[in-house]
Amino acid sequence: MTKFMDVHHGMRGITSDQLDAAHRADLAIEDEEGVHFEKAWADPESGTVFCLSEGPSAGAVRRVHERAGHAADEIHPVPLSV
């Protein structure tokens, strides 16, 4: 299992409720891909959302986000953390 940080652009004006709903949509199906979305942070001003997850591959992370209706623009494996 690897940690991933993915990035969504174009989410300008995202609200707390919308972030919660998007995260719940991921959680509802993540088991099917063996992924767990741990945390998400949003900058409504620039429209950037960062999601931290753990899973077997970037493809698995990508599929959960796509199926939940919010494809990621970047998915970075982050094997190093401090």
Place this chain on the structure above:
Amino acid sequence: MTKFMDVHHGMRGITSDQLDAAHRADLAIEDEEGVHFEKAWADPESGTVFCLSEGPSAGAVRRVHERAGHAADEIHPVPLSV
């Protein structure tokens, strides 16, 4: 106090030791700007580093990173998280 996620590009090949050293350099001076760097994640392959911090302003976060020798390419306030 606001949470910030900043992003560094061009860090291809960063090692665990280098990430630790960079984080320690931030911690050593962050008090002077009222910032706390909570966590950092690195993708050595694309050379991307993400840092999560809390502080009074993006400028304060920027100054700590600059003075520590590793200016951030993007600094996003992330008032929303889940």
